[in-house]
Each structure stands twice: as structure tokens, then as C-alpha cells.
Amino acid sequence: xxxxxxxxxxxxxxxxxxxxxxxxxxxxSFSITEGEFVTIMGTSGSGKSTLLNTLGxxxxxxxxxxxxxxxxxxxxxxxxxxxxxNRKIGFVFQNYNLLAKxxxxxxxxxxxxxxxxxxxxxxxxxxVEALKxxxxxxxxxHKSNQMSGGQMQRVAIARALVNNPAVILAxxxxxxxxxxxxxxxxxLFQKLHSEGRTIIFVTHNPEIASYSTRTIxxxxxxxxxxEYNHNVLDAAEALxxxxxxxx
Amino acid sequence: xxxxxxxxxxxxxxxxxxxxxxxxMLGIIIGVGSVITMLAIGQGSKKSIQAxxxxxxxxxxxxxxxxxxxxGVRMSAEDMQTLKVKDFExxxxxCKYITLASPTVNASGQAVYGANNTPTSVTGVTRDxxxxxxxxxxxxxIFSDQDIHTSAKVCVVGKTVVDELxxxxxxxxxxxxxxxxxxxxxxxxxxxxxxxxxxQDQDNLMFAPYTTxxxxxxxxxxxxxITCSALSEEYTDKAIEEITAVLRDxxxxxxxxxxxxxxxxxxxxxxxxxxxxxxxxxLLAAVAAISLIVGGIGIMNIMYVSVTERTREIGLRMxxxxxxxxxxxxxxxxxxxxxxxxxxxxxxxGIIAAYVVKVLLSYPxxxxxxxxxxxxxxxxxIGIFFGWYPARKASNLDPIEALRYE
Ligand SMILES: Nc1ncnc2c1ncn2[C@@H]1O[C@H](COP(=O)(O)OP(=O)(O)OP(=O)(O)O)[C@@H](O)[C@H]1O
Ligand SMILES: [Mg+2]
Numbered sequence: 001x002x003x004x005x006x007x008x009x010x011x012x013x014x015x016x017x018x019x020x021x022x023x024x025x026x027x028x029s030f031s032i033t034e035g036e037f038v039t040i041m042g043t044s045g046s047g048k049s050t051l052l053n054t055l056g057x058x059x060x061x062x063x064x065x066x067x068x069x070x071x072x073x074x075x076x077x078x079x080x081x082x083x084x085x086n087r088k089i090g091f092v093f094q095n096y097n098l099l100a101k102x103x104x105x106x107x108x109x110x111x112x113x114x115x116x117x118x119x120x121x122x123x124x125x126x127x128v129e130a131l132k133x134x135x136x137x138x139x140x141x142h143k144s145n146q147m148s149g150g151q152m153q154r155v156a157i158a159r160a161l162v163n164n165p166a167v168i169l170a171x172x173x174x175x176x177x178x179x180x181x182x183x184x185x186x187x188l189f190q191k192l193h194s195e196g197r198t199i200i201f202v203t204h205n206p207e208i209a210s211y212s213t214r215t216i217x218x219x220x221x222x223x224x225x226x227e228y229n230h231n232v233l234d235a236a237e238a239l240x241x242x243x244x245x246x247x
Numbered sequence: 248x249x250x251x252x253x254x255x256x257x258x259x260x261x262x263x264x265x266x267x268x269x270x271x272m273l274g275i276i277i278g279v280g281s282v283i284t285m286l287a288i289g290q291g292s293k294k295s296i297q298a299x300x301x302x303x304x305x306x307x308x309x310x311x312x313x314x315x316x317x318x319g320v321r322m323s324a325e326d327m328q329t330l331k332v333k334d335f336e337x338x339x340x341x342c343k344y345i346t347l348a349s350p351t352v353n354a355s356g357q358a359v360y361g362a363n364n365t366p367t368s369v370t371g372v373t374r375d376x377x378x379x380x381x382x383x384x385x386x387x388x389i390f391s392d393q394d395i396h397t398s399a400k401v402c403v404v405g406k407t408v409v410d411e412l413x414x415x416x417x418x419x420x421x422x423x424x425x426x427x428x429x430x431x432x433x434x435x436x437x438x439x440x441x442x443x444x445x446x447q448d449q450d451n452l453m454f455a456p457y458t459t460x461x462x463x464x465x466x467x468x469x470x471x472x473i474t475c476s477a478l479s480e481e482y483t484d485k486a487i488e489e490i491t492a493v494l495r496d497x498x499x500x501x502x503x504x505x506x507x508x509x510x511x512x513x514x515x516x517x518x519x520x521x522x523x524x525x526x527x528x529x530l531l532a533a534v535a536a537i538s539l540i541v542g543g544i545g546i547m548n549i550m551y552v553s554v555t556e557r558t559r560e561i562g563l564r565m566x567x568x569x570x571x572x573x574x575x576x577x578x579x580x581x582x583x584x585x586x587x588x589x590x591x592x593x594x595x596x597g598i599i600a601a602y603v604v605k606v607l608l609s610y611p612x613x614x615x616x617x618x619x620x621x622x623x624x625x626x627x628x629i630g631i632f633f634g635w636y637p638a639r640k641a642s643n644l645d646p647i648e649a650l651r652y653e
Contacts, residue, residue: 058566058646079570086568097563097650101263113252114568159567 004070005166005198006055007031011064013050013221024050025061026221032200034166037193037232039209040202042218048202049171051218055200056091056169057081069166086114090160092170096152098144104131104155105140111163130158134188150181157188168192171202180242186211186235211235253573257580260557268585271549274542275589275629276596279622281535283597283614288604289528291612293521299443300517306480307379307513308345308487310338310473310494314505328469329498329507332461335473337493344486347476349376352460352467358408358453360424365411369402369426369453371460372474377403379476382454387420387435390456394434398458402431406439407451429463431455483512539625543586547633550582554641561641562649575642582634583627590626594619 013025024047032038042048053059054066057073066073069088076084085091098107109127112118118126131140134154144152153173160168170189174182182205190211193199201212209215210233217225261268313326332350339348352371357364370376374389390401404412404419413419419433431453440449461467477486487510494508554561561574598614605612 053647056566079572082565082568082570085566091566093563093650097559097566099560099563102259106259110564111567113256114564114570114573116249116252163568 002033002035004031005034005068006200007065007067009065009067011051011054011061011066013047013054013059014062024221025054027064028218028221028223029064030216030223030226032198034198035193035196036214037189037199037212038201038214038216039212040200040216040218041204041206041209044204046218047221048218050221052169052171052200052202055167056089057085058091082114086111087163088166090163090165090168092153092156092160092168092173094172094175096144096156098152098155098159100145101143103141103143104136104147104158107144107155108158108162110159115163126162127158130162131155133161134158135184150177150184153177153181153185154188157185161192165197167198167200169200172204173201174203174205174208180239182208183235183239183242187239190235211238250576253576253580256577257584260553260577260581261584264553267549271545271585272589272592274545275539275586275626276542276593278535278539278542279590279593279626280596280600281538282532282622283594283618284600284604285531285535286528286618287597287601287612287614288610289524289531290615290618291605291610293524293528294613295611296520296524297517300513300520306477306483307516308475308477308483308490309511309516310475310490311509311511312469312472312507313509314507326507328467330470330473331468331497332470334494334497335470337497338473338475338490341493342475342486342489344478344482344489345475346478347375347379349373349379349474350457350470351376351472351474352457352465353471354426354460354464356427358404358412358424358426360412360422363412363414365408365451367405367408367451367453369431369455369460369464371457371464372454373457375476376474377454379474382440383438384435385438386418387433389435389454395456395458398462399456400429400431400459400463401434402426402453402455403435403437404433405437405450405452407448408453409436426453426455427464431459477512480514483514487512536625539629542589543629543633546582546585546630547637549585550578550634550637551640553581554578554637557641558644558649558652561644562646562652565644565646566650571642574644575638578638578641579631579634582638583630586626586630586633587623590623593626594622597622 008029008031011025011028012023015022015024028051040048040051050059054061057068060074068084073081073084099110105124105127108130109123112123112126128137128140131137134157136151136154136158139147139151142151144155147155153176157170157173160170173189174185177185186208189199189201201208203209210229210231212229213232214226214228216223310330312329335348335350338345349372353368354371355366355368358367373395374392377384377389384403389403390399393399394401402424409419412424413422419436421433423430423432425431437450442448457470475486475490477483490510491506495506498507500507564574601612601614604610
């Protein structure tokens, strides 16, 4: 049997806004095994980001249990969760969240700075490797404001990869990109998946779901469908089939 | 997370905003710089006063007429005439702890020789006075006891007076000058003592037998003061007791009457003068310390702004694994770096300013390592103290909310 990486048991998350209570998640249960590529879909406000933050140990559920690699996250304190984020999770943010005036290499090695295990030299090597993996081997010293949106997105992905995480979480990683660049990013994720990584990918775009192995759909904080995709499309093929833009 | 990494992060953050960092440091630079300069000036003048006083001899005792001066109470002319020649003679002859004594009677006026004249003063004394005050005769000799006895019209002159009256370099010894209407024959010239710490010329003076000044120049029967020298420093208190007894007896004061004279020892004078300069340097340092605190508040202000500005950065760092204490340490190190680097520049600026004061105003200065170490310690404390609140605020942020911050 394949190893279970994530297990959610009746996760609820309530937000208090003034005197009202918003139920962002209303009892979510599922598990994800190692090596799955899961897309999470749903209308705006259905709770996708809230779910992803919970999975990323950034947010604590109001009730329910979350096991990451078999460990209950609820029982951990703030510092332990920070360490967990640092070692087991790679988060790709929708709006990149790169540090300004900072080179690609420095942005990517950031998670390693908070792990005393690595020396300066190791950090450099790992950052360069991650940037090469996302195809930015020639942009190492470029600062974040000297790069295109697609390049920044790839730096953000490299940063999520650099610590060799158990799970990569991406929130609308293609949301701001044009079709071609979206497919380039998708190719990258498929490559990571083929290397055996577990990926959870939040998106609005139903087309993207057909490139993943499983699709979970949310509505009003509940899971409405959870389907395995037996006919995974190849993003690289789709990319080469795209009409070449003439300049 | 190790310290070296945090240090690197803080340094990077500061170098992203160099000019702002410099402006923030300016407060600390000015604060530390002025503390160092003020202390250097205060210590310098204290040291030179002490040196001067110890040169005068540490066992000097000065007696002046009239009760101890208090507040703005004016003393009548009569109160100032209580010291007589007999008092001086009794002190010299009957006080066994006193080795030297001289009356003092002072007159100011014009000294004239030929076409030259100069404003100066003549002090009537005995030969002891020159020993007590450390004056030495360079050319010629001092007047004799016989001269004192006969109120002889002779004098010893200081270098400034010589320079003014004999600009051509002729030997003044033996020449007769006039002080007011009184002709005085110069019997000796004093060795130069230069200026004292107050900037007074110590060579613009003349000494004459006290009898001459009393009878021929001032026409008075009382003394302006008596200057004595005790056997040694440890006997000054005993000597003062003796003098008090002699003077009270001479002045026929009743037991409950206050002294109609005032005795001050060299030690008292020295501690009085240094305490004035101590107070001055404390005041100056206090003013400077306030500017240091203002500088600290400047750091707090900038760190506070910086935390707000960098809320998203803080959220990001936390979301990729920074613990609260990593964030706290990062901002504390930033604040401390600002204040310590500011302090370093301030120390250099302070030393330079002190030397400028020394060279341009020829003011004595003394830079103590103590004040430099103290400034550094204070800077570190200020950085941590004023950096604490903003750093604390940063470390308490919630990662998701910080990431959402616009
Ligand atoms: N910090 C918060 N405080 C209050 N309510 C919140 C907070 N975060 C989310 N919500 C509410 O929870 C619900 C789910 O929000 P969430 O951001 O998870 O939606 P989403 O599915 O990611 O939407 P989108 O596709 O537009 O990004 C929304 O109704 C939102 O208003
Ligand atoms: Mg969202």
C-alpha cells in the first residue's frame, strides 16, 4: 500500500467577522497518498485558499484533525509548526511573494537560512540546483524586479522545491499567467510529479484538472466531488501544439 | 536558526535602505559625539585645574576678612577691615603648624616708565608669599626684611610688566618706575608662569613690601588677606584651628559670636573648583544624554515603520519556517546594528570634535576610555531597548494575516 501523506478528518474553519461567523470550511475529510497530483477546484469563496493554508500548517482549523506524515498538526505548538513548514512543505503563493531588491538565488535559499543544518555553500548549491530545475539557470543573479511574471512564478516554485518537501502546495500558480506560460508552469509541475513528489494545486481553470491525477471540488466549504483522472494529459504535448506567436 | 544567518539577514535589510539607515543613525551619532566631546572638555578642564592647584602647593591656607559670604548679603566696608598686621604677626609667631605667612594688600593702577605705561596691580607681601605661591625671582633679588621694615619704595615685577615697560630689552633691574604717583625701584624680575586654566595672565603683576603698599599707596591700616603655608598637608586642619583661636582672641570675639574672618585651605579650594567643573561636565553630559535618548526614539520610530512596511516579508519568512524568535532577533539585531554603528561613528566624531576644540580654542581636553566604553554600552542598550517593542510587534504577527497585508 502506498504511504499516506495527508489525512483530514472533519476539518472545520470558522472566521468571526464582527458579530457574524463565516463558515469557510464545514467538515472536510479526505486523504492523499504519496505521489498524487491533486487539483482543488471550486468557485470563488468556496474555501480553497483556507483549505490550502490549513494543509500548509499556516492556519489552524477550528475543529477536526489533520495528520501530516502521520503526525497530528493540532498537537503542535507555533515553533514546531514553523519547523514543519520549513522541512516538509513547499508553498507557492498566488502573488509570488518574493523579497524585493533580492536576487533569485537569495530568494530561493531563504527557507534554507532557517535550517541550521545547511552551510552557506550547501545553501548556494541547492538554490542553484532548484533554479536549474525550473529552467532559470541563466537568471541566478537577477533581482525580483528585473524578471517577468512567469520568471517570478518559477522562482517562487524553485523556492518551494529547494528544501525537498514532502508536499508542494500551489495556490493559483498559473492564475496571473498567459496560456503559454501557464502551460510551461504546468509542464514543470508534471515533471516534479513524475519525480515522485506530492502536489496539491488550487485552480479556477477546469482545463488544468485534466493534467492532474485527481480533482477535488469544493463548494461552500464542503467537498462536492472527488474524482480520479485515469486519462492524464501531457502538458508538454499541449504546449508544443499551441500556435507559435509571431513577433 | 543560527546567529550568523540572522546577522546576515539584518545587514542585508539595512543595506537595502542605506540612506534611511544613516539618517536614523544621525541621532545616535550626534548624541554619542556630544557626550564624548563634553566629557573630554569637562575632564580636560578638571585635570588642568587640579594640576595648577597642586603646583601652587597643597598646604596653602588663605584667610580673608569678613564672615563667610552667604547669598546676596552685602558686607559693609567695616566688616572687610577686620584683619590687622598684628593678626599676621601673631599667626607667624604663635602658630606652630604654620611655617610661612604673608599679608596681602592689593592695589591696581598704571605702571609708568618713560613714555611707556601698562595697567597692572601691585600686591603688598612679605618674602614668604613668593615661596607659598611658587614665584621665583629670575634677575636681581627680592626685597629684604629691611625694605619691609622701612616701607622702602622697591618692587619685583612680572614678565608682562617688563615687556610692556621695557620693549627695547634693556635690563629693568635698578630702574625706577612709577606706580600711580609713587616711584618704585625694580629690584628683581619674576620667572614667567604663563596663563592659568581660566586664561588669566599670571605675569601681569608686581610685588612690593606690604608696608609700602599699605602706607604709601593705599593709605590703609588693615590687610586684605593673609596667606599661609601649613607644615604639611595633613596638618592643615590643625593649623586652621590654631589660626581661628589666635584671630578670635585678637578680635576679642565672645564665645557665641560668629567668626569675623574666613579661612580656606588649598584642599577646600581645590575641591570647590573641581566640583564646579564636575557639575559643569555632569550638566553637559546630561544634555548630551538626552540627545542620545532622542536618537533612540528615532531608531524606535524607524524600526516601527520598517516593521509595518515589511509586514508581507515577515509573513513570508514565517510561512517558510521562521520562528517568532527568529523574527524578533532579526529586528533586534537591525536596531542594535543601527545604534552601535551610529555609536562608533559618534565616538570618532566626538574625538575629532574634541581635538578641534583643543586646536582652535586651545582648550585642555582629556578623552577617557571610560567614556568611550560607556557610550558603546549605552548604544547597545538603547538599540535593544528601543528596538524591542517594534521587534516584538513583528514577531507576534500571524503569518496569514501578514501575507494578506496590503
Ligand atoms: N481571514 C478571514 N477572515 C474572515 N473571513 C475569511 C478569512 N479568510 C477567508 N474568509 C472567508 O472564508 C471564505 C473562503 O475564503 P477562501 O479565501 O478560502 O476562498 P477561495 O475559495 O480561496 O476563493 P478565491 O477562489 O476567490 O480565492 C470566504 O467567504 C471568505 O470571506
Ligand atoms: Mg483563494
